[in-house]
Amino acid sequence: MHRQEREITDRSEIDAILERGEVCRIALADDNVPYLVTMNYGYRHGDRAALFLHSAPQGKKLDIIRRNNLACF
Template structure:
């Protein structure tokens, strides 16, 4: 089994599209890590997230807007020999990206971001109440750096 590195945009976007949650890593200015599982949307190199207007993550992001986002899918336990513990590993595909959070404040663009998020989970068209849009915090993360790997890929014979 080996690890493959993928650089093709199509492969990266395919892996992201298969995920139902991403993990957002933040670091406070004292170095304390904080990782959140979050719903998300993705389009054109931008990850869209949403949250309440305040809370621990918002406080951290005010001090340090840098984030690391991880997407992981296709998990399966594999091994080379069933009696050799060190030959076991988790097969998976992952995308990790880094960027800075910017908040979207424009009402219409917030609605567009919510539509992008909902498109990850449903083909339905949604309507949002004005208070829901006003009160949601929309995070936009442009993917400044991206890695994509496939773990536990079989060796070609």
């Protein structure tokens, strides 16, 4: 991280931030062209932390992920 004094490393603080949020952005690459999607999400913390993203079973976002599953949250 470029500005280490701003880095959040405390797990309970990270969990609190993710639990308060409702909206996220998912960044994908479609043949080297950026594709950004705003989505609602849910978060479960603990031993098996998980991020849940709502999505239809088909569409452009999933087509892109099938071709290139690298993504940023």
